[in-house]
Amino acid sequence: MSSPHPQTLYQKLVDSHTVRRLDADNILLFCDLHLMNEYTSPQAFAGLHDEKRRVAVPGQNVAVVSHIIPTHPTSIRVIQDAASALQASNLARNCSRHQIPLYDTNDAMQGIEHVVAPEHGMIRPGMVVICGDSHTTTYGALGALGFGIGTSEVEHVLATQTLVYRPAKDMRIRVNGVLPKGTTSKDLVLMMIGQIGAQGARGYVVEFCGETVSQLSVEARFTLCNMAVEAGARGALIAPDATSLQYVLEKCPDIVGATRDAALAAWNELYSDADARFDQEHTFDASNLEPYVTWGTSPDQVVPISGTVPLPGSVSAEQRRSAEQAIQYTALKPGANIAGTPIDHVFIGSCTNARIEDLRAAAEVVAGRHVADGVRAMVVPGSGAVKKQAEVEGLDVIFKTAGFEWRKPGCSMCLAMNDDVLMDGIRCASTTNRNFEGRQGRGAITHLMSPAMAAAAAVTGAITDVRTMELNHV
Known part of the structure; x- marks a missing residue:
């Protein structure tokens, strides 16, 4: 290369x-x-x-x-x-x-x-x-x-x-700082989409880098790259490092001996050269990041958990109409705190957040608690392997004891293409990647958030700052 x-x-x-x-x-x-x-x-x-x-x-x-x-x-x-x-x-x-x-x-x-x-x-x-x-x-x-x-x-x-x-254009997004306790790569990517917009990376392949990214687990990096498309990106990349190479070698037992040496030599060349030119660059600081939650019908209609539903007059003229439509669809009150918004349903799953680390994070919040009255909550592992591992660790027992449904793997309620469909007006705290109108069912209302935040919503019955909750190690 x-x-x-x-x-x-x-x-x-x-x-x-x-x-x-x-x-x-x-x-x-x-x-x-x-x-x-x-x-x-x-x-x-x-x-x-x-x-x-x-x-x-x-x-x-x-x-x-x-x-x-x-x-x-x-x-x-x-x-x-x-x-x-x-x-x-x-x-x-x-x-x-x-x-x-x-x-x-x-x-x-x-x-x-x-x-x-x-x-x-x-x-x-x-x-x-x-x-x-x-x-x-x-x-x-x-x-x-x-x-x-x-x-x-x-x-x-x-x-x-x-x-x-x-070929697309090149964008580099650098993220500095240590993620604060109670925040995840899901919060990070929602914040970034909110900043650059749902079309902010249109026509680009995004390369994520910086100390924050290098500290993420591989599963957290999957979440980051998965949702880059929600900013319009044509692709997303993170240069291989010791963390990702270890993951690959663990998943690829066929790579041994001389094949392993050759593979590592090639993979170690996979980085952007020091003087490489990017068509656009962004830099973010994650050190003060809060949990993020969507309020509208696009992933860029998002606020920190301490934030409020925007007043239509507070957004730009080009965004005003979509904001008004989103507020009407989601039946939220402009200016209201997003925290405390009652929910009816919780869905933990999807290709964004249904891996074993996601389920562990949710179980840590759920352990010793119970799903709030009037709330239906479900966990759908991302694969048979994830489901099996979770059951080995006893996570399924934690969820079921708390009143969650423990389901078989699949896309499920990420999108209304199967049996798992929400009814009109049902408000869902969801770990998925899209909150479009009708995405989880005609008339259903979706709030995107991290697995820990979704678990917190399940046991409190409302959108809740998970950082205020005492966690039980599982």
């Missing part, structure tokens, strides 16, 4: 995967891994079959059924919705036809694609990983370039293992 000119990490990854330049704006990009799900692949396979083509490299494609599956705690999962069941059966049939590995509905290690892939060693530094899902940016936590693609592009990748790609 040597170059006579200083390069960013993003430029190094793109250059190392460029098959050829197509024109002034586009290249043909080789993709190391293509992940598929049940809702963006059917048309792609149909187009492939219409042209009588085969999948070029079946072993570099992996499929996961995750968005549409029920998460009820039954022994065998059955997709009752006919259209969803057809999507799942079509995916299974297509994967069988082309010898593509599939984590199907009742696979023991099944789960959310962006949780399953890294925990099984599929994601390694320096890779290009694509998927028909926007939150593929998650993999930047391991120094891999991940991004979402559309259905027509899925077909192209299946046929060629390449993608016609227009």
Whole structure:
């Protein structure tokens, strides 16, 4: 990956995967891994079959059924919705036809694609990983370039293992300071999205760096990169370091001996050169960070827990209409404290916050307490492996004793594509990544927050500053 000119990490990854330049704006990009799900692949396979083509490299494609599956705690999962069941059966049939590995509905290690892939060693530094899902940016936590693609592009990748790609611009976000107790990478990324806006990184691949980022666990970095897309980013990256390399080697027992030495030598070159130029840069200080909670219908409509629902007149003219619409939809009172807002439902899950560290953080708040009267609370692990580990640690018992539902893994209530749908007017404290109108159900109201904050809301019945609560070690 040597170059006579200083390069960013993003430029190094793109250059190392460029098959050829197509024109002034586009290249043909080789993709190391293509992940598929049940809702963006059917048309792609149909187009492939219409042209009588085969999948070029079946072993570099992996499929996961995750968005549409029920998460009820039954022994065998059955997709009752006919259209969803057809999507799942079509995916299974297509994967069988082309010898593509599939984590199907009742696979023991099944789960959310962006949780399953890294925990099984599929994601390694320096890779290009694509998927028909926007939150593929998650993999930047391991120094891999991940991004979402559309259905027509899925077909192209299946046929060629390449993608016609227009390179993005470079943005660097540096975060300094130590995260205060009671705050997490979820709070950090919500704060940053609130600062730069939902379109603030549009057209860019963001590289996160700084002492705050280097102190984060890999699972916390997944959260950070996962939600970069909510600022419009086309990708997110964190340069590999000792923390992420240890994670990868633990998940990849096949990397040993000379292969390990060669891999580490290559991975240690994955960083932005000292004089590399970024098209835009931002710097944030995390030392005074508070827990953050969304008040509106976009992830950038967010305030610290000490904050208030904005007065429409206090926001810029271009944001005023959307603020007024959001306040009307969420039925909040302008100027009211966000803390103390009553909630009806709590959802802990999603590709953003359903890993084992997330469940441990929530369980620490829940232990010795009970879900508040009138509140329904549920925990949906991100994968079969996460669920198994949580049960080994007894976290499931803590949640169930407190009155939480302990569910099977899947996307679940992150989006209304399965059985887990909220009714009109239900207010939910959620660890997901999007709070759009109708995202969790038509008329449902979503407040994004960290797992610990969601757990605090569950046991108090309202949006609560988790820092005010005494925690019990589990």
